Each structure stands twice: as structure tokens, then as C-alpha cells.
Amino acid sequence: MTLNFSSRPIFPANPSEDNLLSSLRIANGYVVEGISDKNSNGFGKPRHFNWEIEDSYDCRRDRADRECYHEPISNDILDILPSDPFGMDISATFTAITGWIEDMEADSENYVRDEAGAMKGDYQFVAGLNFIWNSALRFQTEPGSIGIGERSSPVGVFHGWVKDNEFGDGSCDGGFGSVTAVCNVEETPSSNDDDSYAAACHQSNECHEAAEDCPHGEEAEAPHEGLLLSLGYLGVQDLLSAERVCRTLCSAVQNDSLLWMNIHIDQPLSERITDDALMLLIGRAQGSLQSLSLVECSRITDDGLKRILETNPRLKKLSVPGCTRLSVEGIVNNLKAFKLSGAPGIKHLRIGGLYGVTNEHYEELKLLLGSENCQQSKDHKPRYFHCGHLSLSCDDDRAIDIEMCPRCQNLRLVYDCPAESCQGQQTAAQLCRACTLCIARCVQCGRCINDGEYEETFCLDLLCSSCWKQLLNCPERQEEKDVTTKNTIFHQETARYHIHLDG
Amino acid sequence: MASPKVIVLRTCDGETFEVDESVVYVSETIKNMIEDGCGDGVIPLPNVSSKIFPKVIEYCKKHVSDFESLKKTSNGDEKEKDKDDDSSKKGKEAVPDVEEDAEEKARVEELKEWETTYMDIDQQVLFDLLQAANYLNIKGLLLMAAEKAASMIRGKTPEQIRETFNIKNDFTPEEYEEVRRENAWAFE
DSSP: OOOOGGGSOSSOSSOOHHHHHHHHHHHTTOOOTTSOOTTOSSTTSOOOOOHHHHHHHHHHHHHHHHSOOSSOSOSOHHHHSOSOTTOOOHHHHHHHHHHHHHHHHHHHHHHHHHOHHHHHHHHHHHHHHHHHHHHHHHHHHSTTOOOTTOOSOHHHHHHHHOOOHHHHTSOSHHHHHHHHHHHHHHTSOSSOOOHHHHHHHHHHHHHHHHSOOOSSSSOOBOOOHHHHHGGGGSOHHHHHHHHTTOHHHHHHHHHOGGGGSEEEEOTTTTTTOOHHHHHHHHHTTTTOOOEEEESSOTTOOHHHHHHHHHHOTTOOEEEOTTOTTOOHHHHHHHHHHHHHTTOOOOSEEEOTTOOOOOHHHHHHHHHHHTOSSSOSSSSSOOOBOOTTHHHHTTSSOOSBSOEEOTTTOOEEOOBBOOOGGGOSSOGGGOTTOBOTTTSOBOTTTOOBOSSSOEEEOTTSOEEEHHHHHHHHHOHHHHHHSOOOHHHHHHHHHHHHHHHHHHO | OOOOOEEEEEETTSOEEEEEHHHHTTSHHHHHHIIIIITTSEEEETTOOTTTHHHHHHHHHHHHHHHHHHHHHHHHHHHHHHHHHSGGGHHHHHHHHHHHHHHHHHHHHHHHHHHHHHTOOOHHHHHHHHHHHHHHTOHHHHHHHHHHHHHHHTTOOHHHHHHHHTBOOOOOHHHHHHHHHHTGGGGO
């Protein structure tokens, strides 16, 4: 059989009807009897097909005969590509191997109940193979699909039917990962001398070579118990990734309520999380949620917050800066209801960024938080304006983050000044202590920019002259520093400023 | 002063270790056991192997000095409080503070370097260390090791996590589909 299919264009520039007809018939995965194949490079051989497959093609064939082609039947490239360009009689092979796998399943099912340990690997191997095989079969029945035996474009195989992110990022690891794992288990077969195992393993070994190697060259195993201890140090996004790794991790992430006692939702999850998704996550705390931080989660509503408070009586800290669908009235009402339900109540509230806070709201909130008696401004750490201020606002132990701006008397986030010239007095008496509408501040260091020199960035942020010089002089050194939150934020800002510089 | 007491500990595989009491006090678990009166006999450690125990002791030895310097600084704080009351002496205290700061910085720097070398270990040791630190309740070690393990997970896709730790994907297709569906919103 010659393999010069590639020399023949699939989409000829000016197709004659015959050429197009024949290429399309090949694309549909069969050659109609009675129509000669002009190029005679192996595609003209009559083949045996499963009747099912042929039936599904019947309607297409009819269309192919009737219509006049100036364009392919389907716009999808996978439909146009040939399904069996090398004449390997894929369908028959698939049928045979399906039979093998069903036999193997039947055999190993008998063992699984008796011996958990040794046989489990085989059963899972069979389950894994079966999974891959069935998927390939499903894929094969679609016209123009590429069989799993061909390694030429593995990404194409999986991209079609798996929409998952991990597969979609261009690597074939997702699909082949499981094959790799399957192969590794098979490396020490415990009781099978069956030739079919060897043959099937050989086939999956081919896939293994195509995939990346296992790092240690050992059998893939269940995760070490120590790994579970580190889950508590992961953010929500990473916990959800870990959930998808294996059963052990999935069970740990879903069932350990300690992991979900303090939930912090930040970018990129902020824009995606809805009320229902958040309820699902919070449900994992099993009613003992202690602190909830939602930064710029624009899809969370007052109703959603109400449901959260109803089911988590031990909630003490609530931080919702930048959640644009929440209203002050909604928060006040929810906190009232929360207190009435007998819960100890929220002690720390962060609503910086919410508009329309009136004095009445403020007084009511202070009452609900139990903070009307304590000194707000004097005893607490100074708060400095920084580009990441929304996520850091839960750091100090104030009851509520907003206060009355000494200058404009509005209830907003009020910042202290780190500049030395503004120090030396009691914090409350600082002259430039005010909200950002009254006193402009450097977005990096938080210094007040009164009449001093400053630069306006492309994003309309302000930088004082020293931060601006620092930015101009050593942007590379910033990238080399350890990635802490602050530095990451500055790095992101640096990237934005670079656009300004270069653009 | 009597010579420092030596505590005998036996790991799960039968090996015994003799360690100074002050070193072993870094572990809250062992400290509690000693305070409950087990310090005279051999203390059994059923969840710790003889392979990982020396590594744990290495950490404890390094951080025994931490406990002692903490005691010193708490004494120093008391002295400082008295001085603050007498405001005329404030100016004179500025110089020793600066020296102490520089010393402190150097110490912190040295500790960081030591920790980097100490944590240059392979995965198996890291996880054994995590488990041991958890059982022995050594907060600093647990934090350090857990943070390192967490940093190996952060930002990775599930498949990358599997590769890093050589974990088998033992989901059935249906189970995996269910898990995927449940938190699909997070991966859009």
C-alpha cells in the first residue's frame, strides 16, 4: 500500500467535481462499490464494515450523490479528514479488540472481589483500557475521525470530545496520562499470561511512548499521606484542581471541613463564581464556616449572602469589597437577621468600595458588629493605600473598614500616609488622613500626592516621583524577587506600566 | 546546674535515639509526654521512622537556640518597658537598638540560608517529614514543609499534579465526569 495520500490535496483549489467527489467519499470513510478510485493508491479496496457504521453513512452518501459540491459537507475539519487513510481496516480491528477487552473485563471482575490488592491494578487497567477504547470507538463512528492507534495528531483526537481545560491547553497529557498510568500498572502483571493482555499492553505502550514519561519511572500510586497535610495551605482554585487528581485527593478536598473554614475568593475565580457555586463550596465546611472573603465577586447577590448566613451560624468575618451586586441595605438586613437568629454575629466586616453608605447604615452596622464602644482609629494599625488594597483589607482587626473621611464627611475607606513628613503626630491627627477622593495617593507606596511631583500611568493611576524613578531604573530586579502577593501585584503593575512606556 | 537531661526515644522500627531534653522540647507532643511523666523511660514514637527522625532532630537542634533567644528577648522587652517610662533616656537607647537590629537581620538571613539547604530534599523525604512534623507537633517544621509541598501544587493542572507526584488517576470515567462537572465553573 502506498502512502502518498499526503501529496494529494484535500482541498484542491479548483476542484473538478469528480476529484472532489472522490476525496469526499474517502472523507466519509468508505469507498462506494462500483465507483472506481482513480488514483488507485489503496483506497479502492473493498472493505468490510460494521453494518451500523455503514448505515450512518447512508444518508451522507445520498447527499453526496445528489448535491453539487463546491464546498464540503461539513465545515468541521475532523469531518473532512480521512478516517482510515492507510487502509488498516480500523473498524475490524476495533471490533476484535473490543471483544478482547470485554473478555478481560469478564475475567478480572471475577478476581476483583476476591483479592483487592493484586488484582485491583488489573481491573483498573482493564477499566482504563475500556474507557480509552470506547472513547476511540465513539470517535471512530464519527466521520473523519482519527483512530487512537495513530499517533500523528494526538491533540486532535482528544480535543474533539473533551472540552476540559486541561486537555485543551495543547498537551496530550490529559488523555495519555491515564494510559501512562495504565501501562505502569501493567508492568508487573500478577497473574496474566494471556496473549491478549500483551498485545493490548503493547498497543497502550505505543501511546505511552508518545506521552511524557513518568518522572520516576515507577508505578503511579496513590498520593502520600503527607501530601494531604499540605492541602490546607492551598487556595480555592488549587484545591479544586487537586480534587480532580485522584480519588484520595478528591475525597480529602470534598470531605475535610477544616479546609473550608476560611474561604477566600480572588481573581480569576471572582468573576466566575455564582451564588450556587459558592453555596456548594461553603457546604463543604459543614456549617462551621468562620471567615468568608469575596473580592470583586460581581455575581454574588444579596440573596446568596442571605443563604450563606442562614446556614453558617459561626461566621465571624465577612469581607465583600468590590462585590457590585451587593447593596448596603441588603447587608444591613442580612446582618440583622443573622443576629436575630441567635448567632454570635459577625465581628469583622469589610465593605470598602460599596457605594451609598449613609450615616444611618454606618451606625446600624457598628451596632450590629458590637463595635460602637471601641476606639476605631487610634489603636489600630495604620492603613496604607496600595494597588492590592482590596485583598489586603482583612489584615487588621478593625470591626469595620470604612469610616468617616475627616475631609468630606463621607463614609469611605480612609488611608494613612507613610510619608515621613506626615508622621510624628498621632495617627488620628494626621493632616492628610483622608479618602482617596480627597487626597490623591501614589498607587504603589500610598504616599499623599499634594503638590509634589507625580506621574500618571496609562491606567490613570498615580505614582509619586520616587516610585516612578524606581520603576524606570530596575524593572528587571522586581521580576527576580520571590513571588509574594505584593511583589506579584507590583510586577503586574510593572507590566502595565511597560505598556505605557513602550506604547 | 545539672547536666542537660537526655531523653531516650524509640521509633516505630525499633531504633532508639538519645537526645537532649531541650532539643526534644521543640516537639510539643514529646514535651507534653515528658511533662506527663514519661521522660524517665523510653518514649515510643509509633508514627515516626528511624529514617526521618534524624532529619527532624536536625531541625530541632537548630531551633533550640530560637527558644533560648526568645527567652532572652522577652527579658529584654521587660527592661525596655522600664526605660520607656523614663523619657530622658530615650535618646541613649537608639544606638543599641540599631545594633540589635543588624544582629537580628544577620541571624534571620543565616536562618533562611540554613532552611534552604535543609529543605533541599526529595519528595519522599518531604512527605515523611510532613507526617512526622504533624505527629510530633513541631509548628515551624510543619509550616515549612507544608508550604514547600503546597508550592509544588500551586498553579498546576490536575494532570501536572499527577506527573509531579506520580499519582495514578484512579477515577472511573463516570466519577471523573461527575467531579469535572461539579466544579467546571472554576475552569472556564
